[in-house]
Amino acid sequence: MSSFTEKIKKVDPRDAKLGMAHFYVAFIGLFIGGMAGLLQTLVRSGQYTLPAGIGYYQLLTLHGVVLALVMTTYFIMGFQLVAVSRTAGTLSNKQRTTAWIGFWLMTIGTVMAAVMILLNEASVLYTFYAPLQAHALFYVGLTLVIAGSWLGSAAIIMAYVAWRKQNPGQPSPLLTFMALVNTLMWVVATIGVASTVLFQLLPWSLGIVERVDVAVSRTLFWYFGHPLVYFWLLPAYMAWYVVVPKIIGGKIFSDSLARLSFILFLLFSIPVGFHHQLMEPGIDAAWKFLQVVLTFLVIIPSLMTAFSLFATFETFGRSKGATGLFGWLKELPWGDARFLIPFIGMLSFIPGGAGGIINASNQMNQVVHNTIWVTGHFHLTVATAVILTFFGISYWLIPHLTGRTLTKAMNKLAILQGVLWAIGMTFMSGAMHAAGLLGAPRRSAFSEYGGAAQAAEWIPYQIAQAVGGSILFIAIILVLYIFINLAFFAPKGEEEFPVGEAANLAEKAPMVLENWKLWLGIVVLLIAFAYTIPFIDLIENAPIGSKGYKLW
Template sequence: MELAKKMKETKLTQELPISKQESKLYMSYISVAFIALLIGGLMGLLQVFVRSGKFTLPFGIDYYQVLTVHGVILGLVLTTYFIIGFHFSLMGKTVGISLKQRRVAWVAFWIMVMGTIMTATTILLGEASVLYTFYAPLRAHPAFYIGLALVIIGSWIAGFVNWSQLAVWKKAHRGEKSPLLAFMVTINTLLWFIASLGVAVAVLVQFIPWSLGYAETINVLLSRTLFWYFGHPLVYFWLLPAYMAWYAIIPKIIGGKIFSDSLARLSFVLFLFFSIPVGFHHQLTEPGIDSTWKFIQVVLTFMVIIPSLMTAFSLFATFETTGRRKGGKGLFGWFKKLPWKDVRFLAPFIGMLAFIPGGAGGIINASHQMNAVVHNTIWVTGHFHLTVATTVMLTFFGISYWLIPHLRGRKLTPKLNRLGIIQAIIWTVGMAIMSGAMHIEGLLGGPRRSSFSEYGGGEQVHAWIGYQMAQAIGGTILFIGIILMVFIFIKLTFFAPKGEEDFPIASEEEDAEPTPPWFENWKLWIGITVVLILAAYSVPVMDIIQHSPVGSAPFDWPIGR
């Protein structure tokens, strides 16, 4: 009844008010993300200091312990909690959430928190220094894997709630197209669910029995294949919420409209198709996988470039159209009319620009011959920080500047806006220095994941030292940016003036082509995705199960990316 009443009152705008109970739920997820940002950022700072050779970890703390905390807390905890909180806020605003759905969402939250605590505890106790990828034959305490499984299960429950929200809305709005943001959230939760099945199988069937001692050995190649079945679409699970903001929220912030609803939906459908059956491009140097299947998945990887270019076209079409409506003249006059002093626009826009070199680096990583040059070097770490830690994180920061005050009933003041601009600049400078140095050191052969003490001597090591120092400088600047962002988060949450901050959702251009109804054919999209996955994985996985050696000796398999 509560949800039906809200729908009836706001049927025309398709934007529903967010209650205090809903806000508390959404903020709980986002708050965990910012706690993770502070902890993971500190671990990252310690990492770059150790790599520079100028710092030794105190109290017997192991370098790989710090490395694991940094990767897991930032790569999995921060991103997953923020995205789920953002998903819920978008769904609550566009299609609504019932009391029952909200209760189930709380169950998902507490299951994830319990799993996060278990995983973090084992890492901090030194029982799970297995890095973000937790490759076998590295073995962690069983609680580490059980905690990961709980985090995944909790995220699935949250996804089921999102699907239920859209189903309830569609039942009340038969024949209408679903709100764009609800459509996008549904695509991303589908992507997450299908992709995380791989890592769930690896954890439940392989790692937990092995870590408990019920299995003496583990099929290393199969475990790595299942991880990268999950590991690459994970990147798009991080990226697509940024795309949601770029497509449907940034246009409202700059005073424009969505260039094309159909184009936005099509790009998300293509990301669903081509982001999952591509994990072998992370395993190009590994034995046991036929080169034909590697080539097929490399081709599928390059298909992701298409929706990326579609997105770039759509966004800059929106920017130009809006700028010209505001009086921009000449070839680039529209560019000056964009709201450069609004951090809600500036931070995500810098993220968009960072994705240009980030995407170029991704093409290199996924290429057969060029990958051999950079494989398992710190180039890959630099690429990771350019895409996820710059493109995605700056967009998440930009979202926070309006979402947090909206949920808390507060205002983004001019002072906090200026502070946010400073934070975005600090983040950009720090990441440019650190990521740039990582890319160059990688081209010189500098390994990833290794501490300075393990490098040994030689002329090549001395060639890396300057770039390791640059990484330490960039990492220090980034940590300052993290402290500033956490400060802004606290101010927006508890101390900013009371008021109403807009939840900016853009409408579509009036003369845009109507959205075809077949975009709502979920059986078709899921069916095509499943067919692509089966085509890319069924034969090679059967070969791996039948023919790959099974062992747990660390020298049996090379550590790849």
């Protein structure tokens, strides 16, 4: 084994400290957001009233912002930074300092936004649409979070560039390549939300301007909002493609296929925000149709990923002597939480992806739009496929970074946690999907919305959501217990940071996949093509309410 490989086998303690700082905030966010989610489900069941003047929409905002924006962003930034450190070499002092500054900017911004939500000065939901208005400090906090994430992203980009300079003509390590793709997608996407916050919502909340263009604000948000989904998802894909094969003792089916799928996500994830606005006026139907088509193209890398993963599993099983159509399933390490928890996440992404196709289809979207079906969809994709995979990553990454080991007892507890999560989410997300088909609205507390008879029809599903939410909160308590144990109390030792090898080591990934002038150029062209004309139309031909003479 080369000295370079030895050098990067374990994450440097300085980089481990940086990663753990991100994970501490992420898991604190998990507890706060999980508590808010539990209280929401209890209120929706009609069996619980919030104490001390706490508002339902205050809770809803806290739950969405802390879990969908704070917890995920911190975990992803921490994971990607240590993944780059592990595979491309220890971060330089400049790179590490840049990432630390980014972390503290994000943290200051998070505290500012959280305080405003807790004071009920920013109950604007995690989408913070105008004409709902929050306190200016909420928007300042969001701006700092975005700016901080850009600095963390800069550290990853600098590390990649440094590796390429030291290894000319060689494809970068797969995990580093994947982290870079997700980072580039995040930077391009956040330009939209940064624009609406800095140039519309913040001046409006400060009283500098009297009105904002609502349609433009929503369009800028969803320019960011859809790639945000893939920013959540791609780190899970990183674990599925690269880490899980090593855990089971197999090989990565194809290094090049994995890289190509990530490039396709980069191309097709950003210029598709209009499919979240299919029911909105001011956007020509032809442009909505175009973006629906572009959205469906994302199905291709998703299917490539499914093929690659199950090819890896089957190849491994066959190597162990498995026969028959599904005999290889018996050979997989079902007793290993590092494999089982992400695998449950993979399975949940199958119905989650199917629901996404429905949401992006113009006609079917009209049936479920703004119903709690959409909330159920997010809980299948983000809150199950992604978050369970993040938990699976934590069970080996936290002890790796803290110099401890995953014990058999913690492994069994982790399996119990994953199973409880799957059961709880089956109750909650399943009930949300069913109630959504009956017309139950999203973003609303328990009420006789739509009439007493219809509200009564939704009650059993809302109670099922409360049952599922309660089970999920128990699973969150278990996750936090395991995290604290692995961070502070588990036996000292060395836990592996698993990085798989390609099945065909002679296969060299085409260097065209690392031609960033080409790929970013195509991204810019796709964005310009998908947004320029409809955006101009939106401003020039917007209805009076949207143009700002009055708010709606």
